[in-house]
Amino acid sequence: EIVLTQSPATLSLSPGERATLSCRASQSVSSYLAWYQQKPGQAPRLLIYDASNRATGIPARFSGSGSGTDFTLTISSLEPEDFAVYYCQQRSNWLFTFGPGTKVDIK
Amino acid sequence: QVQLQESGPGLVKPSETLSLTCTVSGGSISSYYWSWIRQPPGKGLEWIGYIYYSGSTNYNPSLKSRVTISVDTSKNQFSLKLSSVTAADTAVYYCARVGYSGYPKYYYYYYMDVWGKGTTVTVSS
Numbered sequence: 001e002i003v004l005t006q007s008p009a010t011l012s013l014s015p016g017e018r019a020t021l022s023c024r025a026s027q028s029v030s031s032y033l034a035w036y037q038q039k040p041g042q043a044p045r046l047l048i049y050d051a052s053n054r055a056t057g058i059p060a061r062f063s064g065s066g067s068g069t070d071f072t073l074t075i076s077s078l079e080p081e082d083f084a085v086y087y088c089q090q091r092s093n094w095l096f097t098f099g100p101g102t103k104v105d106i107k
Numbered sequence: 108q109v110q111l112q113e114s115g116p117g118l119v120k121p122s123e124t125l126s127l128t129c130t131v132s133g134g135s136i137s138s139y140y141w142s143w144i145r146q147p148p149g150k151g152l153e154w155i156g157y158i159y160y161s162g163s164t165n166y167n168p169s170l171k172s173r174v175t176i177s178v179d180t181s182k183n184q185f186s187l188k189l190s191s192v193t194a195a196d197t198a199v200y201y202c203a204r205v206g207y208s209g210y211p212k213y214y215y216y217y218y219m220d221v222w223g224k225g226t227t228v229t230v231s232s
Binding site for chain 2: 001032034036038042043044045046049050055087089090091094095096097098099100101
């Protein structure tokens, strides 16, 4: 089973600042990595798939990069609605796993 | 666009079986994989299992002995059964569609592109 590790656990930033979130896989997942945003009381929302492709309707300030075992989600300039928890996720051998999440909160 | 809606009892007694249904609207259940994911209070996301519209399944090894996922294509629904529940199974349960990459050369299904709003299930006597 591939384990996903996310860092940091919490990121405290101000609106307008740049957020950089990391996801590391215990084995290569090629580029098959997705990112989700979850706000309190809501279902997760797909942000990024294939490591760098934005899902439909996702603003351009969200970008993803990486391949193999190291991936990054970047929010170029935080908007008030971006303060949330972010999860990465992969599938290997038909088993799906999520990372533990990074909470982006207001400084 | 495709929408998913979970339904089922919000309260289940310990040792009993949790049963939930996900209804797919705005599109066909065919040609996709469909998953169940849960989230205990204050914790992260845990994948439970998936089903293909044809009926093939796979489950999280940590839950495999207690989980059954089934599909009813005539009703555009898929369902989750989790047996012998305990308080540790208390969670928000989500259903989701599994999206794919690689088209048209191949189909690699792996990310959840459509989610239901989730339903809270509490295990308590």
